[in-house]
Amino acid sequence: MDLTYWALFAGTVIAVSMIPGPSTLIAFSHGASHGWLRSTITASGNAAASACQAIAASAGLGLVLTGSATLFLTLKYAGAAYLVYVGIQLWRSAARRVSLSDRTHNLPEPARKLFAGGFTVAASNPKAIAFFTALFPQFLSPEGTGVGQLAGMVAVVCLSAFAVATVYGGLGAWLRRLELSQRAVTRIHKTTGGIFVASGIGLAASRSG
Template sequence: MDLHQIVLFAAAVVGVSLIPGPSTLIAFAHGAGSGWLRSIWTALGNASASILQAIAASAGLGVVLAGSASLFLVVKYLGAAYLIWAGIQMWRSAARRVDMAEAKGPATMSSARLFLSGFTVAASNPKAIIFFTALFPQFLSPEGTGLGQLATMVTVVGLGSFGVAAFYCGLGAWVRELKLSRRAMSRLHKATGGVFVASGLSLVAAR
């Protein structure tokens, strides 16, 4: 891949990643609840899941998922169930988790939990593997080595996913610094939880 192709590929990955969804919303919520520095663990979890999905696509698992209806449904329903569960938990604990006056209290999550949440939410969508399977061939060049080009694209996916998630973490932390009222932040987290549930239900309904 030449520099021009890498830039185009990175633009495609970042452009898709910037679209609000469960991964960006969990990063935003963690930024608002735990601050930007700590929520970077969420971004790392998100990037780790994206890298594994990109590697799976490179290894041909995207073709397997696309060709095996039963396997795809299993992965899809497991991901949907987690999104719905996460949304319900976020809704139920909204008031407690977003109390800005008690930032050092229950709202502070451990680094491992932040990482795991970011990883699990990003990994819960099997369509990402199929997306990468469809995207990668568009940027493969016959002049270069396939393995080297795929390694470059996987690296770009990881960096792009991390950058976008870190951006949303920073956005959430910025909202945290605005010292919004407890009611406003509670509504914000409830809205985020509602989007998670809706995303899970839409994943179940998607054909």
């Protein structure tokens, strides 16, 4: 695969990753709550989950998911339930958020919790595996080794997921620096939580496999 194809592949992955969704919203929320630097931990979790999904697609799990309706629906509903759970937690925690300008009482979240949040939210969407399964063959070249090309694609997916989540975390951190009022902060977290719940319900209700 020549440089043009690599650039096109990377552009496709980044463009899809930039679409607002649960993974980008959790990075945004963590950026607003904990600052840009700590949101990169969330971005790392997001990237790790995306890499695992890309590897699973490369290993053929995507074909299994698309061929087994029961397995796909099980993962689909489990992921949907988790997104609803995260949304409810964000909504309930909104009332307990202190002002973003009050740094002395805004205790830092453990790094493992930030990483786990980014990882589990990204991993909760089984459609990502099916997407990579459909995308990768479009860019595989007869020239060169398939394993080498797939490894490169997984690396691009991982780096793209990290970069996009970092950008969203930066947007959240920018709002943090504006020192918004408690009411505005509460609305941000409630809106984010509501979007998570809607995403979970939408995923569960969707008919597409």
